[in-house]
Amino acid sequence: MYDVAERSGVSIATVSRVYRNPDSVRAQTREKVMEAARELGYVPSGSARGLASRTTGVLGLCFPDYADPDAESAAAASDADDDQAVMLYSDQIIRGMERAARRHGYALLIAASLDGGPESLVAKVAGRVDGFAVLARTVPTADLEVISRRLPVVMLAGPREIDHLDHIVVANTEGERELTRHLIEDHGLRRLAFVGAEEESPDAQARFRGFQEACRDAGLPVPSRPEVRAGMMTQAEGALAADALLDRSEGTGVERPEAMLFANDQMAVGALQALERRGVRVPEDIAVTGFDGIPLSRLVRPPLTTVRQPIRQLGEQAVELLVERLADPGRAPVSLELPVSVTRRASCGCG
Amino acid sequence: MYDVAERSGVSIATVSRVYRNPDSVRAQTREKVMEAARELGYVPSGSARGLASRTTGVLGLCFPDYADPDAESAAAASDADDDQAVMLYSDQIIRGMERAARRHGYALLIAASLDGGPESLVAKVAGRVDGFAVLARTVPTADLEVISRRLPVVMLAGPREIDHLDHIVVANTEGERELTRHLIEDHGLRRLAFVGAEEESPDAQARFRGFQEACRDAGLPVPSRPEVRAGMMTQAEGALAADALLDRSEGTGVERPEAMLFANDQMAVGALQALERRGVRVPEDIAVTGFDGIPLSRLVRPPLTTVRQPIRQLGEQAVELLVERLADPGRAPVSLELPVSVTRRASCGCG
DNA sequence: ATCTAGGGTGAATGCGCTTTCACGAGCCTC
DNA sequence: GAGGCTCGTGAAAGCGCATTCACCCTAGAT
Numbered sequence: 231m232y233d234v235a236e237r238s239g240v241s242i243a244t245v246s247r248v249y250r251n252p253d254s255v256r257a258q259t260r261e262k263v264m265e266a267a268r269e270l271g272y273v274p275s276g277s278a279r280g281l282a283s284r285t286t287g288v289l290g291l292c293f294p295d296y297a298d299p300d301a302e303s304a305a306a307a308s309d310a311d312d313d314q315a316v317m318l319y320s321d322q323i324i325r326g327m328e329r330a331a332r333r334h335g336y337a338l339l340i341a342a343s344l345d346g347g348p349e350s351l352v353a354k355v356a357g358r359v360d361g362f363a364v365l366a367r368t369v370p371t372a373d374l375e376v377i378s379r380r381l382p383v384v385m386l387a388g389p390r391e392i393d394h395l396d397h398i399v400v401a402n403t404e405g406e407r408e409l410t411r412h413l414i415e416d417h418g419l420r421r422l423a424f425v426g427a428e429e430e431s432p433d434a435q436a437r438f439r440g441f442q443e444a445c446r447d448a449g450l451p452v453p454s455r456p457e458v459r460a461g462m463m464t465q466a467e468g469a470l471a472a473d474a475l476l477d478r479s480e481g482t483g484v485e486r487p488e489a490m491l492f493a494n495d496q497m498a499v500g501a502l503q504a505l506e507r508r509g510v511r512v513p514e515d516i517a518v519t520g521f522d523g524i525p526l527s528r529l530v531r532p533p534l535t536t537v538r539q540p541i542r543q544l545g546e547q548a549v550e551l552l553v554e555r556l557a558d559p560g561r562a563p564v565s566l567e568l569p570v571s572v573t574r575r576a577s578c579g580c581g
Numbered sequence: 582m583y584d585v586a587e588r589s590g591v592s593i594a595t596v597s598r599v600y601r602n603p604d605s606v607r608a609q610t611r612e613k614v615m616e617a618a619r620e621l622g623y624v625p626s627g628s629a630r631g632l633a634s635r636t637t638g639v640l641g642l643c644f645p646d647y648a649d650p651d652a653e654s655a656a657a658a659s660d661a662d663d664d665q666a667v668m669l670y671s672d673q674i675i676r677g678m679e680r681a682a683r684r685h686g687y688a689l690l691i692a693a694s695l696d697g698g699p700e701s702l703v704a705k706v707a708g709r710v711d712g713f714a715v716l717a718r719t720v721p722t723a724d725l726e727v728i729s730r731r732l733p734v735v736m737l738a739g740p741r742e743i744d745h746l747d748h749i750v751v752a753n754t755e756g757e758r759e760l761t762r763h764l765i766e767d768h769g770l771r772r773l774a775f776v777g778a779e780e781e782s783p784d785a786q787a788r789f790r791g792f793q794e795a796c797r798d799a800g801l802p803v804p805s806r807p808e809v810r811a812g813m814m815t816q817a818e819g820a821l822a823a824d825a826l827l828d829r830s831e832g833t834g835v836e837r838p839e840a841m842l843f844a845n846d847q848m849a850v851g852a853l854q855a856l857e858r859r860g861v862r863v864p865e866d867i868a869v870t871g872f873d874g875i876p877l878s879r880l881v882r883p884p885l886t887t888v889r890q891p892i893r894q895l896g897e898q899a900v901e902l903l904v905e906r907l908a909d910p911g912r913a914p915v916s917l918e919l920p921v922s923v924t925r926r927a928s929c930g931c932g
Numbered sequence: 933a934t935c936t937a938g939g940g941t942g943a944a945t946g947c948g949c950t951t952t953c954a955c956g957a958g959c960c961t962c
Numbered sequence: 963g964a965g966g967c968t969c970g971t972g973a974a975a976g977c978g979c980a981t982t983c984a985c986c987c988t989a990g991a992t
Contacts, residue, residue, distance in 0.1 A: 231948060241972045246950060256970065271730035276709030277637060278948035280628030281977045287705060288690065295680070321672045328691060329646070337692040337705055339639065340675075342683055354638060354688055358627030358709075379622035529880040582978060592942045597980060607940065629978035632947045 231272065238266035249274055280358075288337045289552055290355040290362030291327055291545075292369055293320040295342035319522075319541060320365065323386070326545025327363065334553050336360070343368040356381065361556055363548040366391075366432065382555040384548050389432045390565065396551045398544055398566040402433050402521075405537035405570035406440030406491070407447075409519055412572060413489050414448045417579050419517060423487040425471045425497060426456030427463045434463065434493040437521055441491060457487070460497055468497025469504035476508065488516060489578070495520035495527045495536055502530055502577070513579040523573055532576035540568050582623065589617035600625055631709075639688045640903055641706040641713030642678055642896075643720055644671040646693035670873075670892060671716065674737070677896025678714065685904050687711070694719040707732065712907055714899040717742075717783065733906040735899050740783045741916065747902045749895055749917040753784050753872075756888035756921035757791030757842070758798075760870055763923060764840050765799045768930050770868060774838035776822045776848060777807030778814045785814065785844040788872055792842060808838070811848055819848025820855035827859060839867060840929070846871035846878045846887055853881055853928070864930040874924055883927035891919050 235242040240259060247255050248263045255263075266272075280286045324340060331338045339362075341355050352369050355362060356377045364374065366388020377383060378395055385397035413419045424441045426434055438456055445452045458475055460467035472490060479486040492498035498520030505512055512518050512532055520527055523538030551564055574580040586593040591610060598606050599614045606614070617623075631637045675691060682689045690710055692702040703720050706713060707728045715725065717739020728734060729746055736748035764770045775792045777785055789807055796803045809826055811818035823841060830837040843849035849871030856863055863869050863883055871878055874889030902915055925931040 242949080243951080243972060243974095244970085246948095247971090250950075254970080259970080268727060271727045273728055273731045274704065274708045275632070275948050276705065276707075277628045277631030278977090279708065279950075281626065281632050281979085282948080282950040284950095284977070286628060286709075288709070295683075321676065324675060324691075325672065328693060332646075332693055332702070337690055337702060337709075339688055339690045340679060341688040342679060353625065354627065356627075357625045357630065358637075358639065358688075376619060376622045377624055380624045525877075526880070529877075593979080594942060594944095594981080595940085597978095598941090601980075605940080610940080626978050629947090630980075632949085633978075633980040635947070635980095 231274070233270055234263060234266045234272050237270060238262040286358055286360050287335065288339050288359045289327065289331050289549060290339045290341070290359035291324060291365075291548075292341055292343045292352055292355060292362065293323065293365040294368045295320070322541040323363075323365070323545040323548075326542035327549050328545075330546040330549035334549065336549070336553075352377075361552040363545075363552065382552050382559070384551045384555075386544055386548055387433060394563050396555060396564045396566075398547050398551070398568060399436075400433075400539045400544065400568045401570050402436035403440035403443070405539075405572065406437040406521065407444045408440075409521075409535070409537050409572050410441050410444030410491065411447065412574065413491070413517060413519070413578060414444065414450065417489075417517065419488040420450065421485060421487045422450070422489045422491060423457035423475055424453065425458045425460060425468070425475070425490060425492045425501075427460045427467070427493060427497075429462070430459075430493070431463075437493055456493075463494050463497055465496045465500035465503075468492060468500030470500075471497065472501035472504040473508070476505075476510065486516065489519070490516060491519045493521060495522040495524045495534060498534055498536070498577075499526060499530050502532075502534070512577050517578045519578055527573075528575070535575045535578035535580060536573050537570050538573045539570055543568060582625070584621055585614060585617045585623045588621060589613040637709055637711050638686065639690050639710045640678065640682050640900060641690040641692070641710035642675060642716075642899075643692055643694045643703055643706060643713065644674065644716040645719045646671070673892040674714075674716070674896040674899075677893035678900050679896075681897040681900035685900065687900070687904075703728075712903040714896075714903065733903050733910070735902045735906075737895055737899055738784060745914050747906060747915045747917075749898050749902070749919060750787075751784075751890050751895065751919045752921045753787035754791040754794070756890075756923065757788040757872065758795045759791075760872075760886070760888050760923050761792050761795030761842065762798065763925065764842075764868060764870070764929060765795065765801070768840075768868065770839040771801065772836060772838045773801070773840045773842060774808035774826055775804065776809045776811060776819070776826070776841060776843045776852075778811045778818070778844060778848075780813070781810075781844070782814075788844050807844075814845050814848055816847045816851035816854075819843060819851030821851075822848065823852035823855040824859070827856075827861065837867065840870070841867060842870045844872060846873040846875045846885060849885055849887070849928075850877060850881050853883075853885070863928050868929045870929055878924075879926070886926045886929035886931060887924050888921050889924045890921055894919060 231242050231245050235245045240263060244255060244259060245263055248260050252260055328338045339355055339359055343352055352373055361382035363384045363386055365386050371391050374383060374392055378392065383395050385395050387399055390397050410422065413422060424438055426438055442452050458471045460471040475490060476486065478484060490501060492501060498518055501518055502512060510516055518534065520534050520536040523536050527534040527536045547566060547568065555561065582593050582596050586596045591614060595606060595610060596614055599611050603611055679689045690706055692706050694703055703724055712733035714735045714737055716737050722742050725734060725743055729743065734746050736746050738750055741748050761773065764773065775789055777789055793803050809822045811822040826841060827837065829835060841852060843852060849869055852869055853863060861867055869885065871885050871887040874887050878885040878887045898917060898919065906912065
């Protein structure tokens with residue numbers, strides 16, 4: 231910058247103005263400066279600017295990454311499916327945030343969280359942004375507590391661990407309730423089995439609550455826990471869960487359920503495959519539903535009835551909240567619940 | 582930081598050491614500092630650190646975004662499909678770069694490019710990173726020229742506009758040539774039609790060259806240009822192109838082609854739908870191929886024969902190149918060509 | 933008891949920019 | 963023709979950290 235100033239015969243203040251506020255400099259002077267900058271290959275230092283102006287123009291996102299980064303080639307080679315599906319969630323958030331951020335003139339800094347010492351990636355991100363979003367359960371609450379005192383943080387899709395933070399969830403409970411209601415009222419189904427997972431996310435729990443509520447509303451027995459728990463919320467485990475459910479009713483005299491409601495789409499897709507292998511027809515013999523609305527849900531046979539989450543909007547809303555809070559740091563914590571919509575397809579007996 | 586130093590009774594130099602090089606500080610002192618930091622909610626400023634140390638620990642990515650950010654809700658509501666598919670490319674690069682970056686201790690700053698004055702997003706990114714990757718045709722060559730004098734830049738998937746930059750491409754030509762050869766030699770097809778687009782990417786052009794080479798190698802007539810050009814490389818346009826191709830042969834006495842080779846998967850998928858509507862069977866009546874290997878290509882009926890691009894690896898390699906150049910700024914420009922692989926599925930008559 | 937090493941710490945400098953504040957030159961007003 | 967204006971510019975003071983360099987203190991060697 232000093233070089234540019236010298237070369238164009240002005241002071242560094244003027245050079246700065248050319249970049250920050252071009253209109254405040256005479257056109258002729260501006261041209262001189264810009265030309266000098268071009269000749270010298272001048273690239274303004276974001277760090278210096280950030281230091282001096284105390285804003286960075288960058289928003290951040292911390293998200294979990296389930297895959298071990300060192301097992302890269304393995305993951306890429308084999309199981310492109312699950313990987314693909316898992317990607318979708320954070321990828322869509324990234325995309326949503328990126329777009330909204332751009333609309334507001336921000337760039338986006340992303341980092342999958344890693345645990346670490348004081349110099350963890352989270353700290354790195356936190357120090358370089360004007361505000362950031364955190365996917366639930368990716369950053370230790372203690373760290374968040376500290377960081378959120380310095381800059382806006384919005385929590386995405388999880389329980390509200392820190393109550394003075396803005397946070398956004400999707401209407402998991404309402405969505406699953408509505409879906410269940412649909413099965414009961416519109417399809418006349420009575421024996422419903424909800425499939426959760428061993429290690430359940432808060433989202434999955436909320437969905438189960440929706441299921442319970444719908445059962446209660448319809449006067450059906452209200453299970454206190456999922457009928458089956460898959461090991462993880464993956465396709466393979468979903469298939470196993472479906473098998474387990476059917477085995478159970480075949481061996482004993484227990485009647486087979488009329489519907490299986492999975493806590494997410496991936497499990498439901500796996501179940502569809504398992505059922506096909508067994509010769510159980512969907513939806514004639516049994517209805518199957520998922521949750522999330524991943525692209526794959528529409529492509530499987532039969533197309534999966536599910537609850538569509540506005541994931542990308544989650545990202546966009548996160549940015550909106552950050553921008554708003556940046557503009558008004560004092561305002562009360564905001565808690566948003568994004569609406570979901572039941573997508574009725576063939577797997578429940580619709581269309 | 583000054584506050585932390587004061588509160589823990591040390592100098593700022595020691596506080597700095599606690600974060601940068603914990604081992605150089607006595608454990609007891611370190612604890613004091615860390616506790617003070619916690620109490621004060623201290624978050625180190627990345628800008629200041631960047632300024633002082635002259636490195637940011639961040640890598641960047643500039644990519645194009647075809648969708649208008651202001652048309653957001655519209656895009657989200659309607660055409661979730663195309664959008665989904667388009668996302669994949671840059672999303673996978675993002676994911677690949679993010680992983681590789683994390684492996685090397687870097688965070689990733691992303692920004693879809695926007696044209697603008699001296700304060701464009703590109704400049705913003707450039708000033709905040711240690712190096713970055715650019716998707717072809719997203720940043721004006723002149724800007725790149727300037728920026729690349731200051732920090733490592735690697736160009737992704739395009740022509741080598743600036744020859745002193747590192748750059749990575751995928752083997753478009755080789756892939757399409759191999760695919761075409763497969764159709765000719767293994768399936769005995771002779772009348773092949775390549776479908777390009779009006780505004781073609783260098784990638785699409787390279788693919789067409791591969792097609793030409795295979796035709797020449799087989800002693801078939803070598804077309805000087807694509808048989809049809811779609812308006813854009815989208816699903817809808819692909820369908821139109823397929824229709825146009827068939828209309829042409831039905832009206833006139835020209836024989837219908839035995840195979841349609843599309844410049845990318847999206848167009849091919851659209852074509853598949855158009856053909857189904859017309860009652861033309863694939864692959865019995867006509868073979869169809871794509872390029873890219875997007876997930877959707879495997880899910881359509883019939884599954885699409887295509888050429889799989891290692892997109893995520895593109896991102897990873899980009900990071901590797903950046904890291905290497907950061908370690909050795911003087912080394913000669915590197916040019917990488919990533920191998921592709923023909924994925925034979927039902928749409929060409931295989932399996 | 934003196935000397936030497938080396939680990940632990942503080943003082944001071946500068947990284948490259950933004951941002952007052954002050955200043956001069958031209959313009960208008962009365 | 964003097965006072966007030968605005969516009970364009972320069973001087974200088976930080977922004978929060980990393981990093982010498984010098985210093986002190988303790989331990990082991992002599």
